[in-house]
Amino acid sequence: MDDPRLTNPTVPSTAPTTRDGTLARVSLLPWALFLVTLAAAAFLAWKLWQPEDIGDPLATSLVAFEKQDKLTVFSAELAPVVSSDDARLFGLVKSKQVAVIPARVDYTVNLAKVGRERLAWNAPDQTLTVRLPPLTVSRPNLDEARAQYLRDGIWISREAQDKLTRDNTRLAEAQAVQQAANPVLMELARGAAKEAIRQNLSIPLQVAGYGKAQVVVTFDQ
Template sequence: MEGLKRYWPLLLIALGLIGGIMWWQDKRAEERRVEEQLAQAQGIVRVLSATFSNKAALKVGEINGTLDVTVVDPGAVPILRSSQKATVPYSVGYTLNLSDVGADDYRWEPAARTLTIRVPTVTAEAPNVDEANRAVAGTSGIFVTRGASANLARRASQLATAKAGEVAAEPANLAKAQQNAEKVVADLARTPLEAAGLGPITVRVITPAAGVRDGERWDVSRSIEQVLADRPR
Protein backbone atom coordinates (compact mmCIF):
# COMPACT_ATOMS: atom_id res chain seq x y z
CA MET A 1 0.00 0.00 0.00
CA GLU A 2 2.82 2.32 0.93
CA GLY A 3 4.41 1.50 -2.43
CA LEU A 4 1.29 2.51 -4.34
CA LYS A 5 1.12 5.79 -2.46
CA ARG A 6 4.72 6.46 -3.44
CA TYR A 7 3.96 6.05 -7.17
CA TRP A 8 0.54 7.68 -7.12
CA PRO A 9 1.83 11.16 -8.20
CA LEU A 10 3.65 9.56 -11.10
CA LEU A 11 0.47 7.74 -12.15
CA LEU A 12 -1.46 11.00 -12.05
CA ILE A 13 1.17 12.70 -14.18
CA ALA A 14 1.10 9.81 -16.65
CA LEU A 15 -2.68 9.90 -16.87
CA GLY A 16 -2.54 13.65 -17.37
CA LEU A 17 0.01 13.25 -20.16
CA ILE A 18 -2.09 10.56 -21.85
CA GLY A 19 -5.19 12.73 -21.56
CA GLY A 20 -3.31 15.71 -22.95
CA ILE A 21 -2.00 13.70 -25.88
CA MET A 22 -5.49 12.37 -26.65
CA TRP A 23 -6.93 15.90 -26.45
CA TRP A 24 -4.21 17.21 -28.77
CA GLN A 25 -4.82 14.39 -31.23
CA ASP A 26 -8.57 15.07 -31.21
CA LYS A 27 -7.91 18.77 -31.69
CA ARG A 28 -5.59 18.14 -34.63
CA ALA A 29 -8.10 15.73 -36.17
CA GLU A 30 -10.81 18.39 -35.90
CA GLU A 31 -8.49 21.02 -37.38
CA ARG A 32 -7.70 18.71 -40.28
CA ARG A 33 -11.41 18.06 -40.80
CA VAL A 34 -12.11 21.79 -40.88
CA GLU A 35 -9.19 22.35 -43.23
CA GLU A 36 -10.53 19.69 -45.58
CA GLN A 37 -14.01 21.20 -45.49
CA LEU A 38 -12.68 24.68 -46.16
CA ALA A 39 -10.53 23.41 -49.03
CA GLN A 40 -13.56 21.67 -50.46
CA ALA A 41 -15.64 24.85 -50.06
CA GLN A 42 -12.94 26.89 -51.77
CA GLY A 43 -12.86 24.39 -54.60
CA ILE A 44 -16.61 24.67 -55.03
CA VAL A 45 -16.47 28.46 -55.19
CA ARG A 46 -13.65 28.39 -57.74
CA VAL A 47 -15.33 25.83 -59.97
CA LEU A 48 -18.75 27.49 -59.97
CA SER A 49 -17.38 31.01 -60.27
CA ALA A 50 -15.60 29.94 -63.43
CA THR A 51 -18.74 28.18 -64.67
CA PHE A 52 -21.11 31.08 -63.95
CA SER A 53 -18.85 34.04 -64.81
CA ASN A 54 -19.93 34.19 -68.45
CA LYS A 55 -23.58 33.31 -67.84
CA ALA A 56 -25.01 36.84 -67.82
CA ALA A 57 -28.00 35.78 -69.89
CA LEU A 58 -28.67 32.09 -69.23
CA LYS A 59 -31.94 31.16 -70.90
CA VAL A 60 -34.20 29.30 -68.47
CA GLY A 61 -37.56 29.27 -70.24
CA GLU A 62 -39.83 30.61 -72.92
CA ILE A 63 -43.51 31.19 -73.52
CA ASN A 64 -45.11 31.50 -76.92
CA GLY A 65 -48.54 31.75 -78.48
CA THR A 66 -50.76 34.05 -80.50
CA LEU A 67 -52.56 37.26 -79.66
CA ASP A 68 -55.73 38.65 -81.22
CA VAL A 69 -55.50 42.41 -81.60
CA THR A 70 -57.74 45.10 -83.04
CA VAL A 71 -56.16 48.36 -84.15
CA VAL A 72 -57.43 51.61 -85.66
CA ASP A 73 -55.85 54.14 -87.99
CA PRO A 74 -57.78 57.45 -87.65
CA GLY A 75 -56.63 58.74 -91.03
CA ALA A 76 -56.18 62.38 -91.97
CA VAL A 77 -59.96 62.85 -92.25
CA PRO A 78 -62.84 60.78 -90.84
CA ILE A 79 -63.59 59.21 -94.21
CA LEU A 80 -60.13 57.64 -94.20
CA ARG A 81 -60.59 56.00 -90.81
CA SER A 82 -59.82 52.26 -90.94
CA SER A 83 -59.45 49.34 -88.55
CA GLN A 84 -58.03 45.86 -88.61
CA LYS A 85 -58.24 42.62 -86.68
CA ALA A 86 -55.21 40.39 -86.70
CA THR A 87 -53.71 37.35 -85.02
CA VAL A 88 -50.02 37.80 -84.18
CA PRO A 89 -47.64 35.01 -83.04
CA TYR A 90 -45.23 35.93 -80.24
CA SER A 91 -42.58 34.47 -77.97
CA VAL A 92 -40.88 35.73 -74.82
CA GLY A 93 -37.77 34.20 -73.30
CA TYR A 94 -36.75 34.24 -69.64
CA THR A 95 -33.11 34.67 -68.63
CA LEU A 96 -31.07 34.48 -65.45
CA ASN A 97 -27.93 36.49 -64.73
CA LEU A 98 -25.49 34.15 -63.02
CA SER A 99 -22.48 36.42 -63.40
CA ASP A 100 -23.61 38.29 -60.26
CA VAL A 101 -23.58 35.17 -58.07
CA GLY A 102 -20.76 35.57 -55.54
CA ALA A 103 -19.19 33.56 -52.73
CA ASP A 104 -21.80 34.87 -50.30
CA ASP A 105 -24.51 33.15 -52.35
CA TYR A 106 -23.31 29.61 -51.59
CA ARG A 107 -24.05 27.45 -48.55
CA TRP A 108 -22.07 24.22 -48.20
CA GLU A 109 -23.17 21.52 -45.76
CA PRO A 110 -20.29 18.99 -45.63
CA ALA A 111 -22.11 16.38 -43.56
CA ALA A 112 -25.05 16.24 -45.96
CA ARG A 113 -22.84 16.97 -48.99
CA THR A 114 -25.41 19.54 -50.00
CA LEU A 115 -24.70 22.80 -51.78
CA THR A 116 -27.34 25.53 -51.75
CA ILE A 117 -27.02 28.32 -54.31
CA ARG A 118 -28.92 31.60 -54.14
CA VAL A 119 -29.55 33.06 -57.60
CA PRO A 120 -31.20 36.30 -58.79
CA THR A 121 -34.74 36.63 -60.04
CA VAL A 122 -35.36 35.62 -63.63
CA THR A 123 -36.15 38.40 -66.05
CA ALA A 124 -38.31 38.40 -69.15
CA GLU A 125 -36.65 39.35 -72.41
CA ALA A 126 -38.16 41.81 -74.86
CA PRO A 127 -41.10 40.11 -76.61
CA ASN A 128 -40.48 38.78 -80.08
CA VAL A 129 -43.42 39.38 -82.42
CA ASP A 130 -43.51 37.31 -85.60
CA GLU A 131 -44.80 39.90 -88.04
CA ALA A 132 -44.07 37.66 -91.03
CA ASN A 133 -46.74 35.23 -89.85
CA ARG A 134 -49.29 37.83 -88.78
CA ALA A 135 -52.74 36.73 -89.96
CA VAL A 136 -55.23 39.48 -90.83
CA ALA A 137 -58.75 38.49 -89.86
CA GLY A 138 -60.36 41.51 -91.47
CA THR A 139 -59.87 45.15 -92.43
CA SER A 140 -62.63 47.71 -92.50
CA GLY A 141 -62.81 51.24 -93.86
CA ILE A 142 -64.32 53.11 -96.78
CA PHE A 143 -60.93 53.61 -98.34
CA VAL A 144 -57.82 51.95 -96.93
CA THR A 145 -54.70 53.58 -98.34
CA ARG A 146 -51.27 51.97 -98.57
CA GLY A 147 -50.11 54.27 -95.81
CA ALA A 148 -53.10 53.27 -93.65
CA SER A 149 -52.26 49.58 -94.18
CA ALA A 150 -48.66 50.19 -93.04
CA ASN A 151 -49.92 52.10 -90.00
CA LEU A 152 -52.33 49.30 -89.11
CA ALA A 153 -49.55 46.72 -89.35
CA ARG A 154 -47.25 48.83 -87.18
CA ARG A 155 -49.97 49.42 -84.58
CA ALA A 156 -50.79 45.70 -84.51
CA SER A 157 -47.14 44.89 -83.88
CA GLN A 158 -46.88 47.48 -81.11
CA LEU A 159 -50.06 46.32 -79.41
CA ALA A 160 -49.07 42.66 -79.66
CA THR A 161 -45.65 43.47 -78.19
CA ALA A 162 -47.24 45.28 -75.24
CA LYS A 163 -49.70 42.45 -74.60
CA ALA A 164 -46.96 39.81 -74.86
CA GLY A 165 -44.99 41.69 -72.22
CA GLU A 166 -48.04 41.64 -69.92
CA VAL A 167 -48.47 37.91 -70.44
CA ALA A 168 -44.79 37.29 -69.67
CA ALA A 169 -45.09 39.28 -66.43
CA GLU A 170 -48.04 37.25 -65.12
CA PRO A 171 -47.17 35.65 -61.74
CA ALA A 172 -47.90 32.12 -62.95
CA ASN A 173 -45.53 32.45 -65.89
CA LEU A 174 -42.79 34.04 -63.79
CA ALA A 175 -43.15 31.31 -61.14
CA LYS A 176 -42.82 28.60 -63.78
CA ALA A 177 -39.70 30.28 -65.16
CA GLN A 178 -38.22 30.48 -61.64
CA GLN A 179 -38.89 26.80 -61.04
CA ASN A 180 -37.26 25.90 -64.32
CA ALA A 181 -34.31 28.13 -63.41
CA GLU A 182 -33.72 26.04 -60.29
CA LYS A 183 -33.41 22.85 -62.34
CA VAL A 184 -31.25 24.46 -65.03
CA VAL A 185 -28.80 25.93 -62.50
CA ALA A 186 -28.65 22.74 -60.43
CA ASP A 187 -27.79 20.71 -63.53
CA LEU A 188 -25.29 23.33 -64.67
CA ALA A 189 -23.55 23.32 -61.27
CA ARG A 190 -23.56 19.58 -60.68
CA THR A 191 -21.66 18.64 -63.83
CA PRO A 192 -18.41 20.60 -63.21
CA LEU A 193 -18.42 19.75 -59.49
CA GLU A 194 -18.58 16.04 -60.19
CA ALA A 195 -15.96 16.42 -62.93
CA ALA A 196 -13.69 18.17 -60.40
CA GLY A 197 -13.94 15.18 -58.07
CA LEU A 198 -16.29 16.85 -55.57
CA GLY A 199 -19.35 14.75 -56.35
CA PRO A 200 -21.73 13.20 -55.80
CA ILE A 201 -23.24 16.40 -54.42
CA THR A 202 -26.84 17.43 -53.87
CA VAL A 203 -27.42 20.88 -55.35
CA ARG A 204 -30.33 23.01 -54.18
CA VAL A 205 -31.11 26.32 -55.85
CA ILE A 206 -32.94 29.09 -54.05
CA THR A 207 -34.57 31.93 -55.97
CA PRO A 208 -36.27 34.95 -54.41
CA ALA A 209 -39.66 33.58 -55.43
CA ALA A 210 -38.96 30.31 -53.60
CA GLY A 211 -38.92 31.94 -50.17
CA VAL A 212 -38.04 29.96 -47.03
CA ARG A 213 -37.83 26.19 -47.37
CA ASP A 214 -37.53 23.29 -44.98
CA GLY A 215 -37.71 25.59 -41.95
CA GLU A 216 -34.45 27.32 -42.87
CA ARG A 217 -33.77 31.03 -42.76
CA TRP A 218 -31.11 32.01 -45.25
CA ASP A 219 -29.88 35.05 -43.37
CA VAL A 220 -28.80 33.10 -40.28
CA SER A 221 -26.55 30.70 -42.17
CA ARG A 222 -22.84 31.30 -42.63
CA SER A 223 -21.72 31.63 -46.19
CA ILE A 224 -18.55 30.06 -47.53
CA GLU A 225 -17.09 33.56 -47.77
CA GLN A 226 -17.79 34.21 -44.07
CA VAL A 227 -16.28 30.89 -43.02
CA LEU A 228 -13.13 31.58 -44.99
CA ALA A 229 -12.88 35.10 -43.56
CA ASP A 230 -12.96 33.68 -39.99
CA ARG A 231 -10.32 31.10 -40.74
CA PRO A 232 -7.26 31.40 -38.42
CA ARG A 233 -4.23 32.85 -40.24
Protein backbone atom coordinates (compact mmCIF):
# COMPACT_ATOMS: atom_id res chain seq x y z
CA MET A 1 0.00 0.00 0.00
CA ASP A 2 1.31 3.42 -0.93
CA ASP A 3 2.23 5.70 1.83
CA PRO A 4 -0.29 8.57 1.77
CA ARG A 5 2.45 10.90 2.95
CA LEU A 6 4.26 10.29 -0.35
CA THR A 7 1.29 10.47 -2.70
CA ASN A 8 -0.21 13.59 -1.05
CA PRO A 9 2.66 15.90 -0.17
CA THR A 10 1.74 18.95 1.81
CA VAL A 11 1.82 22.08 -0.39
CA PRO A 12 2.17 25.40 1.44
CA SER A 13 -0.94 27.44 0.97
CA THR A 14 -0.59 30.84 -0.76
CA ALA A 15 -4.10 31.94 0.08
CA PRO A 16 -3.21 34.10 3.07
CA THR A 17 -0.59 35.99 1.08
CA THR A 18 -2.97 36.57 -1.82
CA ARG A 19 -5.70 37.68 0.54
CA ASP A 20 -3.40 40.13 2.32
CA GLY A 21 -2.33 41.64 -0.99
CA THR A 22 -5.94 41.96 -2.07
CA LEU A 23 -6.87 43.63 1.18
CA ALA A 24 -3.95 46.04 0.83
CA ARG A 25 -5.07 47.05 -2.65
CA VAL A 26 -8.66 47.39 -1.54
CA SER A 27 -7.68 49.57 1.44
CA LEU A 28 -5.61 51.93 -0.77
CA LEU A 29 -8.37 52.38 -3.31
CA PRO A 30 -10.48 54.87 -1.27
CA TRP A 31 -7.37 57.03 -0.63
CA ALA A 32 -6.46 57.04 -4.30
CA LEU A 33 -9.99 58.09 -5.23
CA PHE A 34 -9.91 60.79 -2.57
CA LEU A 35 -6.61 62.23 -3.87
CA VAL A 36 -7.83 62.23 -7.45
CA THR A 37 -11.03 63.99 -6.39
CA LEU A 38 -9.06 66.54 -4.34
CA ALA A 39 -6.69 67.27 -7.24
CA ALA A 40 -9.61 67.71 -9.63
CA ALA A 41 -11.38 70.05 -7.21
CA ALA A 42 -8.22 72.10 -6.71
CA PHE A 43 -7.71 72.40 -10.47
CA LEU A 44 -11.30 73.50 -11.06
CA ALA A 45 -11.07 76.05 -8.25
CA TRP A 46 -7.82 77.43 -9.67
CA LYS A 47 -9.34 77.77 -13.13
CA LEU A 48 -12.44 79.39 -11.64
CA TRP A 49 -10.65 81.97 -9.51
CA GLN A 50 -7.55 82.56 -11.64
CA PRO A 51 -7.71 86.11 -13.05
CA GLU A 52 -7.50 86.29 -16.81
CA ASP A 53 -5.06 89.19 -16.66
CA ILE A 54 -2.87 89.66 -13.60
CA GLY A 55 -1.75 93.08 -14.71
CA ASP A 56 0.98 94.77 -16.69
CA PRO A 57 4.33 94.16 -14.93
CA LEU A 58 5.78 97.35 -16.40
CA ALA A 59 2.88 99.43 -15.11
CA THR A 60 3.22 97.76 -11.71
CA SER A 61 6.92 98.66 -11.61
CA LEU A 62 6.32 102.25 -12.69
CA VAL A 63 3.76 102.69 -9.92
CA ALA A 64 6.37 101.47 -7.43
CA PHE A 65 8.80 104.06 -8.80
CA GLU A 66 6.28 106.88 -8.69
CA LYS A 67 5.98 106.49 -4.93
CA GLN A 68 9.64 107.47 -4.62
CA ASP A 69 11.34 110.43 -6.26
CA LYS A 70 14.98 110.20 -5.32
CA LEU A 71 16.18 107.06 -3.60
CA THR A 72 19.27 107.31 -1.39
CA VAL A 73 21.04 103.98 -1.83
CA PHE A 74 24.41 104.55 -0.18
CA SER A 75 26.23 106.96 2.14
CA ALA A 76 29.93 107.35 2.77
CA GLU A 77 31.78 108.95 5.66
CA LEU A 78 34.95 110.67 4.50
CA ALA A 79 37.78 112.38 6.37
CA PRO A 80 39.61 114.91 4.18
CA VAL A 81 42.98 116.08 5.50
CA VAL A 82 43.88 119.56 4.25
CA SER A 83 46.23 122.38 5.11
CA SER A 84 46.39 126.12 4.45
CA ASP A 85 49.08 128.78 4.82
CA ASP A 86 48.83 132.46 5.64
CA ALA A 87 51.43 135.21 5.53
CA ARG A 88 51.11 138.77 6.85
CA LEU A 89 53.26 141.86 7.40
CA PHE A 90 55.05 141.38 4.10
CA GLY A 91 55.62 137.72 4.82
CA LEU A 92 57.22 138.25 8.22
CA VAL A 93 54.38 136.56 10.13
CA LYS A 94 53.55 133.14 8.76
CA SER A 95 51.05 130.60 10.01
CA LYS A 96 49.78 127.23 8.93
CA GLN A 97 46.73 125.18 9.79
CA VAL A 98 46.15 121.46 9.17
CA ALA A 99 42.56 120.28 9.43
CA VAL A 100 40.77 116.94 9.46
CA ILE A 101 37.11 117.63 8.69
CA PRO A 102 34.64 114.70 8.60
CA ALA A 103 32.32 114.76 5.60
CA ARG A 104 29.32 112.74 4.49
CA VAL A 105 28.16 112.18 0.93
CA ASP A 106 24.98 110.46 -0.27
CA TYR A 107 24.54 108.48 -3.46
CA THR A 108 21.05 108.69 -4.93
CA VAL A 109 19.09 107.40 -7.92
CA ASN A 110 16.63 109.74 -9.60
CA LEU A 111 13.65 107.43 -10.09
CA ALA A 112 11.69 110.24 -11.73
CA LYS A 113 13.84 109.64 -14.83
CA VAL A 114 12.90 105.96 -15.01
CA GLY A 115 10.15 105.62 -17.61
CA ARG A 116 8.69 102.71 -19.52
CA GLU A 117 11.51 102.98 -22.06
CA ARG A 118 13.97 101.92 -19.34
CA LEU A 119 12.01 98.75 -18.51
CA ALA A 120 11.90 95.46 -20.39
CA TRP A 121 9.76 92.43 -19.50
CA ASN A 122 10.58 88.89 -20.59
CA ALA A 123 7.31 87.00 -20.12
CA PRO A 124 8.58 83.39 -20.54
CA ASP A 125 11.31 83.90 -17.93
CA GLN A 126 9.32 86.42 -15.84
CA THR A 127 12.39 88.66 -15.83
CA LEU A 128 12.17 92.43 -15.51
CA THR A 129 15.22 94.38 -16.68
CA VAL A 130 15.63 97.92 -15.36
CA ARG A 131 18.15 100.40 -16.76
CA LEU A 132 18.90 103.15 -14.25
CA PRO A 133 20.34 106.61 -14.90
CA PRO A 134 23.78 107.36 -13.46
CA LEU A 135 24.10 107.76 -9.73
CA THR A 136 23.99 111.26 -8.31
CA VAL A 137 26.54 112.16 -5.64
CA SER A 138 25.39 114.83 -3.21
CA ARG A 139 27.41 117.83 -2.18
CA PRO A 140 29.62 116.87 0.79
CA ASN A 141 28.13 117.69 4.15
CA LEU A 142 31.07 118.86 6.27
CA ASP A 143 30.81 118.29 10.00
CA GLU A 144 33.00 121.15 11.20
CA ALA A 145 31.80 120.63 14.77
CA ARG A 146 33.91 117.45 14.81
CA ALA A 147 36.83 118.92 12.89
CA GLN A 148 40.31 118.69 14.33
CA TYR A 149 42.85 121.47 13.76
CA LEU A 150 46.59 121.73 14.16
CA ARG A 151 48.00 125.24 13.91
CA ASP A 152 51.61 126.32 13.54
CA GLY A 153 52.88 129.88 13.86
CA ILE A 154 54.50 132.28 16.28
CA TRP A 155 51.44 134.47 16.35
CA ILE A 156 48.10 133.85 14.60
CA SER A 157 45.69 136.73 14.51
CA ARG A 158 41.93 136.26 14.53
CA GLU A 159 41.74 137.38 10.92
CA ALA A 160 44.45 134.91 9.92
CA GLN A 161 42.73 132.06 11.79
CA ASP A 162 39.39 132.78 10.12
CA LYS A 163 41.05 132.82 6.70
CA LEU A 164 42.85 129.55 7.38
CA THR A 165 39.57 127.95 8.46
CA ARG A 166 37.70 129.18 5.36
CA ASP A 167 40.48 127.95 3.08
CA ASN A 168 40.54 124.56 4.78
CA THR A 169 36.77 124.24 4.50
CA ARG A 170 36.91 124.95 0.78
CA LEU A 171 39.77 122.50 0.28
CA ALA A 172 38.05 119.82 2.37
CA GLU A 173 34.88 120.07 0.31
CA ALA A 174 36.83 119.76 -2.95
CA GLN A 175 38.80 116.81 -1.61
CA ALA A 176 35.62 115.11 -0.41
CA VAL A 177 34.14 115.42 -3.91
CA GLN A 178 37.22 113.69 -5.32
CA GLN A 179 37.10 110.96 -2.70
CA ALA A 180 33.40 110.36 -3.31
CA ALA A 181 34.12 109.67 -6.99
CA ASN A 182 36.56 106.89 -6.05
CA PRO A 183 35.81 103.81 -8.23
CA VAL A 184 35.59 101.57 -5.18
CA LEU A 185 32.95 103.74 -3.52
CA MET A 186 31.06 104.15 -6.79
CA GLU A 187 30.95 100.37 -7.26
CA LEU A 188 29.70 99.88 -3.71
CA ALA A 189 27.00 102.48 -4.32
CA ARG A 190 25.92 100.82 -7.57
CA GLY A 191 25.72 97.46 -5.84
CA ALA A 192 23.57 98.96 -3.10
CA ALA A 193 21.35 100.61 -5.71
CA LYS A 194 20.82 97.36 -7.59
CA GLU A 195 19.87 95.53 -4.41
CA ALA A 196 17.50 98.32 -3.33
CA ILE A 197 15.74 98.39 -6.71
CA ARG A 198 15.43 94.60 -6.77
CA GLN A 199 13.80 94.63 -3.35
CA ASN A 200 11.52 97.56 -4.21
CA LEU A 201 10.21 95.88 -7.37
CA SER A 202 10.14 92.21 -6.41
CA ILE A 203 7.45 92.62 -3.77
CA PRO A 204 4.97 94.58 -5.98
CA LEU A 205 5.46 92.05 -8.78
CA GLN A 206 4.78 89.16 -6.43
CA VAL A 207 1.67 90.88 -5.11
CA ALA A 208 0.55 91.42 -8.72
CA GLY A 209 0.74 87.68 -9.32
CA TYR A 210 4.26 87.20 -10.68
CA GLY A 211 5.54 84.93 -7.94
CA LYS A 212 8.64 83.83 -9.85
CA ALA A 213 9.58 87.27 -11.13
CA GLN A 214 13.25 88.23 -11.19
CA VAL A 215 14.63 91.76 -11.44
CA VAL A 216 17.87 92.55 -13.26
CA VAL A 217 19.27 96.06 -12.75
CA THR A 218 21.81 97.82 -14.95
CA PHE A 219 23.14 101.37 -15.27
CA ASP A 220 23.68 103.69 -18.20
CA GLN A 221 27.17 103.32 -19.50
